[in-house]
Amino acid sequence: MRGDDRFVLVGGGPAAYAAAQAYREAGGGGEVVLLSADTEPPYERPPLSKEFLRGEAGEDELPLAPPHFYRDHGIEVVLDDAVVGLDTAGHVVHTASGREFPYHHCLLATGAQPARPRIPGAVHPNVRTLRSAADGRALRKAAESARSAVIAGAGFIGCEAAISLSRMGVQVTLLCPDELPQQRRLGPTVGRKLLHWLKCEGVSVLTGTRLLGVDDGYRVRTEPVPLLDTDLVLLATGVAPRAELARQAGISTTEGRICADERMRTSAPGVLAAGDVALAYHAAARRPLPVEHWDDALTMGQIAGRTAAGAEATWTQPPGFRSLLGERSLKYVAWGDGFDHAELVQHEGEAFTVWYTRKEVVVGVLTHDADDDHERGTALVQAGLPLPAQQ
Structure with a gap:
């Protein structure tokens, strides 16, 4: 089996899905194989704590794409088969079932797992x-x-x-x-x-x-x-990145994550990393950023897919998340390394904006029912500008 032009995706989450899609959209013509230890193709995780848990969203609303998407785009999906080895010298991925997948490019999008505190009873099945x-x-x-x-x-x-x-x-x-x-x-x-x-x-x-x-x-x-x-x-005590595969393969890691540049390339030729498991260099922030947000995993996956296809793409969008607490929505964008001052601006009804600044420069914004401020705040964070006197 040859891997001269094969793109192998390790992981079944948003980063792997976005990478496969972006690779095809950028003109990538090689074989694409998505390997996942999960028993289901990539699906939406944000609803799991909200409408899916409450029974307001059905099973058919979870998949990120319909089954024909993978067929139409020539993407082979291999489920319930964990990757257990990565040979970076031979450019081969090994799975638990004994299969081997040679690659030209490989994406490590292994995500994270729930972190159980080291206390008595934390691993009890209940x-x-x-x-x-x-x-x-x-x-x-x-x-x-x-x-x-x-x-x-x-x-x-x-x-x-x-x-x-x-x-x-x-x-x-x-x-x-x-x-x-x-x-x-x-x-x-x-x-x-x-x-x-x-x-x-x-x-x-x-x-x-x-x-x-x-x-x-x-x-x-x-x-x-x-x-x-x-x-x-x-x-609900946080998550731990799944970086064991990269460490065993000798790929550079730090802070429990896989080191990557602004194009999601790791220290191993042909190997990319994206999503929760990656500590990638952010071109606008000019430093590596750890992120654990759904939208950022999609963005990083898109960049990795374009990189594998030979197209230009770098990580410049500020990281952030969205949360829905009942009917109350929050939108947040920030560099994530602290702030000196938080200024609350109350709008009509319950709507509000919180501006986060450090040395008078906007480093974050959080909004509830204030989409204009979210959009403006995202631009200010990315540009590293101060908050205008008139808000």
């Missing part, structure tokens, strides 16, 4: 995480018979899932290790708004509370609250 479609189905099934749930972690996955479960009639307790949700990333002003929204949705939030352990998968030990009995435990 202690759930939410990352895959299978996780979403299992959580939804468990919620059907649950009267109460404890969610550890007040990031956006935790907050979104807490609201969804509460709307399903489950009594939800959210463990927030800080004084306010998302306080470190977004500041206390936004943290207070998130806390108010959660309480409006019937979620009980225990701030300043750490998870110490889970006994038998249901009895939750925390600090300072001694013990919580519950029917359902969900860990």
Whole structure:
């Protein structure tokens, strides 16, 4: 089997999907093979903590593309077959089933896995995480018979899932290790708004509370609250990049991620990296940026696909995310390395904008029902400009 002009994609998430699509759109004419350990073709993950969990979105709304997309674009999809080895000298990918896939270009888009804290009971089968479609189905099934749930972690996955479960009639307790949700990333002003929204949705939030352990998968030990009995435990305690394959292959990694340049090229010839697993150089920020956002994975995948096809593309768009907390939407763009000042601008109704600055330069913007500010803020962040006097 020859790999003279084959593009092998390792991963079944948004980065791999976007890379395959961009490769074809940029004129890439070689074979394309997408290898995934998942049992399903690439699908939407954002709905898993929201409308899919609540049963408002069906199975048919999850796939990123219909089945004929892959056939029409000449993309071979190999599922339920994990990649276990990468020979960068011989340009060959090895899978668990024993298959070999020679390549001209290879994309490592292995993503990340839920990080379980090193505490007693964290790996108990009744202690759930939410990352895959299978996780979403299992959580939804468990919620059907649950009267109460404890969610550890007040990031956006935790907050979104807490609201969804509460709307399903489950009594939800959210463990927030800080004084306010998302306080470190977004500041206390936004943290207070998130806390108010959660309480409006019937979620009980225990701030300043750490998870110490889970006994038998249901009895939750925390600090300072001694013990919580519950029917359902969900860990929303972050993710860990899946960089083992790259490390074993001798590809340069740092901070647990694969090093890549602004075109998603790694230290190994012909090997690219994109998505959560990559620490890629950002051309506008002029430094490598770690990101764990859906839209950024799509962008990085598009750049990798164009690079493999021989077309020009560099990473210049500022990273950011979108979150839907019930009916309340948040849009956020920022470089992600801190701010000196956060200025809240309240608009009509509940709408607001928060401008984040460092040394008077806009380094981030967060909006709720203020799309014009989001668009303007994105441009200011990318250009490294100060906030105009008249907002």
